[in-house]
Amino acid sequence: YAFSITIIIDNASWHREVTDDTKPPQRSWRKQMIANWLNDHNVLYADDISKAELLQLVYANLSRKKYKVDEEAKIYRINILRLPIRHCILNPIELAWTNMKTYIRDRNTKFTLTEVNKVAQEWIDNLDATEATNYVNHVKQYEATFKKADMFAERIEEELNDDDDEDEYSVFGADTDDDDGDEE
Numbered sequence: 001y002a003f004s005i006t007i008i009i010d011n012a013s014w015h016r017e018v019t020d021d022t023k024p025p026q027r028s029w030r031k032q033m034i035a036n037w038l039n040d041h042n043v044l045y046a047d048d049i050s051k052a053e054l055l056q057l058v059y060a061n062l063s064r065k066k067y068k069v070d071e072e073a074k075i076y077r078i079n080i081l082r083l084p085i086r087h088c089i090l091n092p093i094e095l096a097w098t099n100m101k102t103y104i105r106d107r108n109t110k111f112t113l114t115e116v117n118k119v120a121q122e123w124i125d126n127l128d129a130t131e132a133t134n135y136v137n138h139v140k141q142y143e144a145t146f147k148k149a150d151m152f153a154e155r156i157e158e159e160l161n162d163d164d165d166e167d168e169y170s171v172f173g174a175d176t177d178d179d180d181g182d183e184e
Contacts (some may be wrong), residue, residue: 005078019068096127
């Protein structure tokens with residue numbers, strides 16, 4: 001089935017909360033609690049191994065993380081798009097939020113919560129498809145810029161790596177056995 005709605009989220013801790021079945025034990029857990037986790041996940045182990053060895057078994061048998069937000073979204077056929085860390089500029093809602101706050105600040109004359117709610121609802125009611133599309137297009141421009149920068153960085157990295165391969169005896173990589181520490 002196709003997803004019809006996409007929610008863009010950042011890396012906030014509440015967006016990264018894992019489901020109980022994919023949550024690993026913590027190092028601070030008692031040995032028996034870790035053993036119980038292994039039993040619950042059908043992992044066999046010897047009775048005489050240490051807590052550290054139990055933890056090694058845990059990490060070797062961890063299933064892929066599942067996030068609560070993602071699992072809940074699947075129920076409603078909602079796609080989740082996660083932004084890279086510190087890239088809120090790629091989220092159109094940030095532009096909308098900024099414009100809404102400016103609208104409220106410019107029109108809030110009574111400085112009451114009721115007035116803020118009224119002015120916020122007014123802004124939402126006046127938001128049309130054209131303005132919303134402009135937010136998305138603005139983000140797409142940033143995305144295109146990031147992609148160009150990424151391609152440029154990859155090209156430079158390849159050139160630098162090629163230069164390293166060709167120059168085996170660079171200043172930093174040369175074998176300098178002839179330097180015995182004496183000044184000449």
